[in-house]
Amino acid sequence: MMRSILYLSVIISLAACATTAQNPIPAWETKAGDPLTPQAEYKIQAGDQLDIKFFYNSELNESVAVRPDGRISLQLLGDIAVHGVTPSQLENLLRNRYASQLANPEVAVIVKAFNMQKVFVDGHVVKPGAFPLVGFMTVMQSLSQAGGLKDGAKRKEVLVIRRDDQGKPSVLKINLDKAISGEDMEQDIYLTPFDIVFVPRSTIGNVNQFVDLYIRKNLPFGAGVGYSIPTY
The missing domain is CATH 3.10.560.10 (Outer membrane lipoprotein wza domain like)
Known part of the structure; x- marks a missing residue:
């Protein structure tokens, strides 16, 4: 007991x-x-490992760790705050941010490892x-x-x-x-x-x-x- x-x-x-x-x-x-x-x-936390996968631009695919400040760094965009957002919210954010640079910015965010x-x-x-x-x-x-x-x-x-x-x-x-x-x-x-x-x-x-x-x-x-x- x-x-x-x-x-x-x-x-x-x-x-x-x-x-x-x-x-x-x-x-x-x-x-x-x-x-x-x-x-x-699930909401993304510092220390999580994320797989960022682009359906039509595989050269931009990355596996990134969420830093202690809650940010990640991505090609063409630089630093992005991701702490406290859901994977689907981050997908929408990335589609909007990449829209001016990619013809079809379809992206998937996968939480590969938790902190x-x-x-x-x-x-x-x-x-x-x-x-x-x-x-x-x-x-x-x-x-x-x-x-x-x-x-x-x-x-x-x-x-x-x-x-x-x-x-x-x-x-x-x-x-x-x-x-x-x-x-x-x-x-x-x-x-x-x-x-x-x-x-x-x-x-x-x-x-x-x-x-x-x-x-x-x-x-x-x-x-x-x-x-x-x-x-x-």
């Missing part, structure tokens, strides 16, 4: 650094089998802890990094705790059995930086109450970081 609390201390500290709540922020629950809320498109961002796996797994978010990692891939599930793990009730762009926490309840069987592969969702994957070993009757008890009440600073979750 102490090890779980230690991991969650790190988790909540990192997840809260992007947003400080002025008031308690509610979470919501999706039931197993319900459509999952789409995650926001050591992490996800956290806890609960009834072999090796709970923090793991690098490599590429487009799914829940099942993160569980593999954690050594897999222990016997008796509730695969139909795995939780993913995530904050949106405004810092509002969401609790997603997913059914890994459906993903494993191929019945519903959308249950094996992609993870975003600082997501928490929690595998219970017993049935959770009320997800909000569980997260409230496990995080806010077990950590002395839980409410202080704005991760207050109401009970119903």
Whole structure:
């Protein structure tokens, strides 16, 4: 139990650094089998490795690292600020910037490597802890990094705790059995930086109450970081 609390201390500290709540922020629950809320498109960060590929001007293709100042350098354009924009937003920006120099500036932006961002796996797994978010990692891939599930793990009730762009926490309840069987592969969702994957070993009757008890009440600073979750 102490090890779980230690991991969650790190988790909540990192997840809260992007947003400080002025008031308690509610979470919501999706039931197993319900459509999952789409995650926001990834935003480029300093240290990311980007592949810039031109469909009709391959001589301009580049692989560039986002510098600590949040900029990249590209042929014909020089420095461009990219920190905090999505790959699709950067594609639109590059099309507009290259329009005066190229006849058909169709371009794709691919995030090839992420800047050591992490996800956290806890609960009834072999090796709970923090793991690098490599590429487009799914829940099942993160569980593999954690050594897999222990016997008796509730695969139909795995939780993913995530904050949106405004810092509002969401609790997603997913059914890994459906993903494993191929019945519903959308249950094996992609993870975003600082997501928490929690595998219970017993049935959770009320997800909000569980997260409230496990995080806010077990950590002395839980409410202080704005991760207050109401009970119903």
